[in-house]
Amino acid sequence: MTENQQKLIDELVNKGLDGDMDAVNAHQDRMVRAKAKSMIMKIQKGILKRPPLKKISPEEVPNGDIVQNQEKKENKQESTSAKVVRKLLEKFPNEIENEEFDSHIQLKPDKWFEIATWLKSEPELFFDSLQCQMGIDVQDDILESRYNLHSMKHNHYVELRIAVSRSNAKIPSVEKIWRVADWFERETYDMLGIEYIGHSDLRRILLPDDWEGWPLRKDYQEQETYHGIIVPKMKEGWE
Amino acid sequence: MGLFTNKFQDNIIVEKLDNLLSWGRSTSPWFFQFGTACCAIEMMAAAASRHDLKRIGMIPRSSPRQADVMIVAGTVTMKMAIRVKKLYEQMADPKYVVAMGSCATSGGPYWQHGYHVLKGVDLVIPVDVYVPGCPPRPESLIEGLLKLQEQILEERPLTRKMA
Amino acid sequence: MTVDYIFEGLNQMFSGFTGNEIFLIIAILLPCVGCFIFIALYGLVAIYAELKVSSFIHDKTGPMGQGVGLHAGKWGLLQPVADAIKLILKEDIIPSSADRPLYILAPFIIFIGAFVSFVAIPFGEKVIVADMNIGIFYILGIGSLAVIAIILAGWSSNNKWALYGGMRSAAQIVSYEIPAGISLVVVIMLTSSLSMQEIIGYQSGGMFGWILFDNPFMPIAFVIYFISALAETNRTPFDLPESESELVAGFVTEYSGMRYAFFFLSEYANMFVVSAVAVTAFLGGWQSPFPNFLNTSGWSVFWMMSKISLLIFVMIWIRFTVPRLRVDQLMHLCWKVFIPIGLFNVFGVAIWIIVRG
């Protein structure tokens, strides 16, 4: 058994144990599938220990030029992410929260403004355009603000995420760096109630000023009336 | 005009005058361009070259004071509902309202989860004709307006109403 | 003129009746009523024409009288009548915050301005209500009444759009009266008369006797006058006071029903007046364009009306062809283009007259 195969089996076992048996069943190699299943059985019986989760620590991010170029050819998105992470760690250590950078980079809210300034001014990255900023209500009392950055010059993308708790939903505003963030942040504030510190004009943008609640939070309840007009969906005599 | 409305006994002269007045009203209903959403585009299409609302005497006016018919074309939201009411109040009598499209009629596709959508413009202002469709074709809008004209034609503006 | 004829006629008919003053009042009132009916009828026709012409330019059919019940006649001929009936009977709203007396006064002033101008318009050798010796001057003066009315309307409505419309209109009309006046001065220099009839009399003998073709400066004067006239009547490309896509409806934003109808009507009446002045001053008035062809007094009304209609048609045509100017461009055109050219024209014509002797 090669090392690669073993790694693959480990991965599948982990997935299966997390409840995603489809991934195991969908695997094409019968040998691998069978081995993975038997391993899962053994683990569940307590004979074997669960294989360690694959981790990529920041130090393992490839530094060599050749490797990087190869990776660039394979997957552009990933390489940008990795590049940003590598540079970010040099400049702002202890600001990255997540360990997998395939799709996004998870940041801490505290130094976000400085990081954003740096992201825009660093010549090798030069993220001059904020494509999209959105808020999302991740369950477990967590709100996330996500930023899709793009560089017109280098034509690469990166996605950044900043998570805050509902009780202390405060994130530094990047309105001054990308002017488009002005309205994006107002919209996120309007919909989810994330407060952007340092925003010059943080008002509701789509809903009226005297609206109650944050509509895109998962536990949102519509208000009964608005200025005497009935809001909820049922009209008299319906259904 | 308010001076003479519904003040007269029913007789032959009043009836003829009534007919003349309601003919005038039904033949020249100027409409207020109240386009809010998708339906506004179909309203524009109805007023433009191919369908041509001018054929039936309808001319767009942009001030509510000079309009007779308010075509509520599109979704009315809570934020807008207050303004709709205000604009309706600014129109001079006699005034009519056409609710164009399912949004203006009942909230349309947004009736279930649309927390910010008014479920039918008739919650705020009285509506004379409902035109269904999402969006209604210009032909159906014209049909609705002809229905409105029929309705106006049957009015007896001067005759005293029986209590 | 007409007043005199009617007065004399009445005197002859009822010779022996003593109260001559009553006849005088009747003789004055009759042409006035005639004028009023004429304006009203002409207004209906002009509105219909505008609807139809614009529709044809837009690839449409315009009012076709389609509808329910008693529809608006063949080709929608009764459409303006229906509009009029509806407008007369609409609720008359006076906003509570409006300046009530001025608000009520404004539509009347603008209508009076247009209406009184009709007195001096000649439709034939005898067909003129009053042939004043300062006819053209009188029309220019009375025409300025419109400014007062528009400012009153804009101010008294207590509406920001109306105020903008009123202010723009005031600046525009006051400015454009100067080039219009200057280009008419040229005509007066040639004919050495302010009387409408004498100006027309100067242009006898067919098309080439018209002042328009009198000398090379006149076409310039005509173009300046016609464009200034467009501006004075608030027509596109100078419809800034009521520009629909900017100021909703400009100074008439708050007016409804009958009062709005007055504004509507006087716009068309003003168009008629400025066209009539243009025809009188440049296009030979009621004279036939061909020498000795249908040049009797009966046909003179026809020639006058058809020339005016032609100019009104051109006005409608321009309205639906070009975009609107901006305020500063409007002023630029007036003060920096038309007035210098107009003054140069005056100078040129003066030399022309001296040289020609």
Add this chain to the structure above:
Amino acid sequence: MGVVHGEEMVLNIGPQHPATHGVLRLQVRTDGEVVSKITPYMGYLHRCFEKHCENVTYEQVIPFTDRCDYLASMSMNFGYVVAMERLMDIKVNERVEYIRIIMAELQRIASHLLCTGVFGLDLGAFTPFLWALRDRERILDLFELTCGARLLYNYMWVGGLSHDLPVGFVESTFKFLDYFEPKIDELENILAHNKILVERSADIGVMPKDIAISYGVTGPNLRASGVKWDLRKDDPYSIYDRFEFDVPIGQGLKGTVGDCWDRFYVRILEIRESVKIVRQALASIPKDGDVHQSLPKKIRPPKGSVYARTETPRGDLGYYIESDGSPIPYRLKMRSPAFTALSVLDEIGGGWLLSDVLAILGSLDIVLGEIDR
């Protein structure tokens, strides 16, 4: 004599005003006719698109995307299905790709026609607007032939299309293009080179490159500022890389690069390019291929997120879809191009006259349905 300053007046343009293209309120500070500050207030058409998406299944989202940008429904569908197919890793067959591109480009023509017409209307020219609508009707006829709807189509589905092309569609489209190409010249002559329109729009509301990028302005508005950026070329999705077309950029022919006239003229040039693409696509469309071939039985995308951008008539349309493995989106965010285009209004609109502000607003080509969602 110093400069005389009057009292500033606050003017509310909208929410119901002929120039605002829908229900938008601009609070404008004016000193006489000169505008010093513009504050846009939107949300008068906030129809809770994103809330709806969290409550309906993935298929049911498509009709709601239609209603967001009601002038370019096909493009909105297209953006959504591109995002979904990227998330679910679906490959559609050739015929579907071709039909999608034909529809999207026809939609682009229709949308730009309306935009240029309305821009003329804002400047007081009524006729070109109606002429543009007249030609637009013909495109709507083609759409109607295909899917039965005039305005909101629900035509592109995840993994395919709702209907195949009807019999005779290719011929009637060629016929339309033959009719339409002279009409572009007509539109250009009556509007673009009209002296008054040039006076009104050249050098007005200049948007420099860096401001446009910082404000996230995309699409024709960005290209008018001289940035050659078109997702169809720079990040090709679907099969756009197979067609030959130019990306027109603003050159400042009548004034400065990035003025109103450039923004308006770029759209006319884009209409021409779209006609080119449609012609190429019609000529090489494969004859066979089932448009329902790769429709998934049930749409349950894997856990994860995707951000996909497409080029709509108004600019980069981004869909951010967060999936939790259920048939209902966990969160769907639409990054609408008109939203960012409107945000730049205060920056480029201050200091101009009132009439100019409305011209600038018209040249940005906003659709309120998409701004407010």
